[in-house]
Amino acid sequence: MFERTPMIAGNWKMNLSLDEAVALAQTIGSGIGDTSKVEVLVAPPFTHLAAVRGAIDESRIFLAAQNMHWEMSGAYTGEISGRMLQQSGCTHVILGHSERRTLFGETSEVVNLKVKAASFLGLIPIVCVGETLEEREAERTFDVIKEQLDLSLDNFKADQMMPTTTILAYEPVWAIGTGKTASPEQAEEVHQFIRQWIENTFNTGTASQVRILYGGSVKPDNVKTLMTEPDIDGALVGGASLKGDSFVSLVRYREA
Numbered sequence: 001m002f003e004r005t006p007m008i009a010g011n012w013k014m015n016l017s018l019d020e021a022v023a024l025a026q027t028i029g030s031g032i033g034d035t036s037k038v039e040v041l042v043a044p045p046f047t048h049l050a051a052v053r054g055a056i057d058e059s060r061i062f063l064a065a066q067n068m069h070w071e072m073s074g075a076y077t078g079e080i081s082g083r084m085l086q087q088s089g090c091t092h093v094i095l096g097h098s099e100r101r102t103l104f105g106e107t108s109e110v111v112n113l114k115v116k117a118a119s120f121l122g123l124i125p126i127v128c129v130g131e132t133l134e135e136r137e138a139e140r141t142f143d144v145i146k147e148q149l150d151l152s153l154d155n156f157k158a159d160q161m162m163p164t165t166t167i168l169a170y171e172p173v174w175a176i177g178t179g180k181t182a183s184p185e186q187a188e189e190v191h192q193f194i195r196q197w198i199e200n201t202f203n204t205g206t207a208s209q210v211r212i213l214y215g216g217s218v219k220p221d222n223v224k225t226l227m228t229e230p231d232i233d234g235a236l237v238g239g240a241s242l243k244g245d246s247f248v249s250l251v252r253y254r255e256a
């Protein structure tokens with residue numbers, strides 16, 4: 001069986017001053033220890049990317065942005081291109097986060113354009129999907145996830161191949177920032193469904209290599225049980241990634 005390296009990713013959202021961001025990056029860099037068995041990633045706000053890159057340069061922490069535009073350049077006031085992200089030191093970009101989808105009207109069709117542009121540039125996309133509470137209660141979780149995957153990854157479907165470096169994140173909307181985590185069983189059920197979708201859409205090899213992160217109120221005290229599930233390959237963490245000690249404990253979850 002293919003061994004997938006777990007990833008612990010911190011999504012800082014619209015938080016932290018520049019100084020706080022640099023200090024947090026330094027704390028993480030010096031606290032995480034051996035990173036050969038776990039990949040660590042942080043996603044600061046756009047304006048902090050270059051400084052955080054400087055602060056983590058000596059460590060093996062990956063840098064991601066939280067969003068990007070799909071065009072390479074042009075008259076798109078207020079937008080940032082993938083190439084600009086690369087120039088700021090990003091290797092990854094989070095796409096289709098539920099806050100983008102619900103607060104900024106980002107559709108899966110738009111996410112697909114962004115995934116396509118990121119892949120063209122060699123930026124690794126972390127593509128988020130997840131159902132709302134209403135959708136879960138109406139027993140529509142799998143339909144919603146399938147539709148989000150079908151549309152957001154349509155470009156890979158058209159190519160009949162998805163790069164195995166692509167990262168997917170299952171983030172139930174009802175668990176984000178609410179303190180309500182999906183139980184490990186609830187999360188695993190959806191992760192399994194996503195892996196099966198990859199297998200059906202592409203092939204077994206791709207399905208066994210693509211990492212699927214869980215996100216939604218992941219904390220140092222629940223990460224270990226989530227990580228014991230076979231199809232959960234890491235965590236995309238919001239709130240608990242903003243404090244050095246809690247993020248470092250998340251990265252070192254095996255030692256807890």
Ligand code: PGA
Pocket residue numbers: 011171175176177178179215216217218236237238239240
């Ligand atoms: P949370 O956020 O950990 O604060 O629930 C997760 C996310 O939005 O990625």
